[in-house]
Amino acid sequence: MENQATMSDFDSILASRGVTRRSFMKLCAGIAAAAGLSQLAVPRVAQALEESVIGATSGNLYPVIWIEGASCTGCTESFAQVETPDVASVVLDMISLNYSETLSAAAGHSMEEAKAQTIAAGNYILIYEGAVLEAFDGNALRVAGETGITALVEAAESANAVVAVGSCAVNGGWMAAAPNPAQALGVQQYLKKVGVATPVVNVPGCPVNPEWVMSVLVDVVVMKDMDLLVNRLNEFNMPGDLFNQTIHDNCERRGHFENGEFVYEFGSKEEEMGYCLYPVGCKGPQTRALCGVTLWNNRRSWCVQSGAPCIGCCEANPNNPGDNWAEVNTPFYKRMRDLRIGPLSLQPTTIAVTITGIVAAALVVHGFGMKLSGRMDGGAPFEKIRKWDAKHPDQEIGTYADPVAGGPVLDDELLQKNAEPRNND
């Protein structure tokens, strides 16, 4: 009917998913913030979303290949666990997830073929979840007769970009924790090693926060602007707006930290008061991530809000599998990590206090020695001659009363010269 308001095609897509125009605009504002754009860019984002190949009623969706490495699929779960058909899921549906071991309905030969076709066509994004395993002669993670590392290299070579989601994909994560029998490492390091030059974007977390991944996809897939993404990256190829500040910087309990109000024990009155979790091992001060702002589970809560100290799951240097979050942050409820000495796992304080104690005890014992040897009152008498001088009379350092027997050169003039006060102080 002509007198009836009509919705645009895009709006009807939204409506069919139970999303109002209002919440769509909220999404755009969220995306603009996630992409590091000002609020003035919100209409641009909305337009991009509406007009993009993703939101359009016709045309191709941006192809995405999602490969599982050595993962627990927790990142996929995190990404997929949106309870209601909210805006995030709309965006998710706007990509063409051509291959995903976990999410794809298809399986077997047809799915592998879809992957091969996507790779052959190019112009896609590769999302890699989980660690790369080099051990077992590269035979781990074999799917359809292809090993994990060859699958990664093949898919990465033709991709526009590789997004390493989750700490495992960034630097091996807990897969790489000592003794690392699978020789796990991150995607960026491995691709560099084998000479694949495709840019890698790292988004750590265990699991990864879906909104962080979305913000990366928005830059490339929605805004179609690789520069937007590249300009955001820090030295770890992580979006700097998400990973340059520590958890501690944005923590909702920071006020209690500043006031000196701490939880020392779980189940205590202090815990009930929601005090700072620093003494129970919170790794917030040394973990760089924006959890406290982005929040989790549809922006509902996050670890610290739910009462748990940060365990630093976003700690991941892509160039160093040894700097994986599980290894550098355990035990989780202690201020510092354990250090391994042979079979022992010791806290740094135990090591340092033991050594200091041994030195202190040695000094006490030494003190008894000094007392017994009568050196406490001015020390032992001086040697008559240096040992070297006694042995090498021709190369003597000192001048002695006797070149062999030694002894002080008692001389009043020299005494005056050295002992006479001068006006220089």
Place this chain on the structure above:
Amino acid sequence: MAHLAHYKEAHPLIFVVTHWINLIAMIMLILSGIIIHFPVLPFLTGIARGCHLFFGFVLFINCVARVIMAFFVKTAPTGGTRQQVTDFKTWLPQKDNRHQALEWIKYYLFLKKDHPLGAKLGVPQKISYLLIPILIVLMFWTGLCLWGVTMNVPVFAATTNLVGGLMSMRIIHYFGMYVFIIFMFIHIYLANVEGFAPTKLMFIHKEHGGLVYDPDLHNIVGEDADLH
């Protein structure tokens, strides 16, 4: 009386001041550092953090100033003399100490009965003192790697990556404190175990009589028991 006379010329007033600053700054850094590491006195955490930063800069600036002054201020090259040379020369190998490193160690291990002749600073003493400025710079640097304000400065971030992340950096900084504590234990012990004369000279500039040593002869030339 077996020791050498302790004259002010060994430690001019300005170095008495820098030593005091070192002492106060190190103690304040250790105490505030412990409170920062674990809030044993929670109400002091805020103050401790402020103190830690302040004294960190004080210690570093004092260290730089002390090193620069070594090239301008004159001090006695050996104990038991009022003669002076430019201070930095007393930090380099001196003829008085040549071939004496092992003798010093043997003396401290009770394997040598008589006291080695030497310069103002014995061989192990000089080496350990020379390591202190390095340790101070190391602590200052690692501290800046951990401080929120400077941690993202590329040079500090690169250092953090080099050592394997912020946790490793934290532990290095923490172990550094124990190196200071161990140094202080040994330093305080050795400075006082043969009498308090060196400490009195260093802290309140009080002289003490003793044997007189000639830096040119590299030997004892008499005694100045009552002080001139």
